[in-house]
Amino acid sequence: MLSVVIVAFYKFVELPDYRDRKRPLRDLCQQQQVQGSILLAAEGINGTIAGTRQGIDTILAFLRQDVALADLTHKESLADFMPFTRMKVRLKREIVNLGMPDITPHKQVGQYVPSDEWNALISDPDVLLIDTRNDFEVELGTFKGAINPKIISFNQFPDFVGQNLDPTRHKKIAMFCTGGIRCEKATAYMLEQGFEEVYHLKDGILKYLEDTLEEDSLWQGGCFVFDGRITVEHQLQPVPIELCPMCHLAIQPAHRTSPKYELGVSCPNCADDLTLERVERARDRQKHRAQQAIQRGLPSPQDMQPS
Structure with a gap:
């Protein structure tokens, strides 16, 4: 229920x-x-x-x-x-960390685009579509044709803009993120940098997935969410997936048979790069989660693994 x-x-x-x-x-x-x-x-x-x-x-x-x-x-x-x-x-200094607390989205932001108008906008060949989320989120899913800035955290977004975008060449830019907050602040920053025609998806990917039928959707893959569901798809249905807590990459079925895989600790993508100290901290966290689950009568982390 x-x-x-x-x-x-x-x-x-x-x-x-x-x-x-x-x-x-x-x-x-x-x-x-x-x-x-x-x-x-x-x-x-x-x-x-x-x-x-x-x-x-x-x-x-x-x-x-x-x-x-x-x-x-x-x-x-x-x-x-x-x-x-x-x-x-x-x-916090910022409710979403761009590293620029002086940017003021409550005074100036780009144009909001509701879900039912988003497909038409991003299908325009003159529009440059940018995913403002972190790289591991983009790898799980994104809109067709979107640029991945390959940032590790949102405060790297200004560097991406400075190195790759030019107000004189990129006239129409559309951006999106999970719930709307990152792309809203990104539009405020870009307007300050001289970009004039900047759009962002109102209420983010989640609202789009909730409102848009899968057969009409331009979304591909799953959308990472910052809670226990991990990833959702159309109509916000949870997608059974496990993410490595260290590198945030998806755990594939074959990874679970690797000696470099340890639930809640590491996977073959990152195991060789982890220090013993980080591994021990991760093991302690995993043990603590299991103890909490038992105390609350909830499934243990092992029981919640995707099949």
């Missing part, structure tokens, strides 16, 4: 008192037994949380009672298990 409600939300908005918001928000989440992660910064809020319907509705109502967040939107999906193990509310 799909009884766990998962919601993702963000908003770029000036929150000068963001530090004061941490404790009451964290306490309410704990009271409602809601788990996940929420980031607070002077530039806004960004979170993904999961819980019961009542718990999630309580948190969203609490956030929206503030005039600054009254129009906060969210994306919702359901699961049959809790995808998070704890609740974290963190204070």
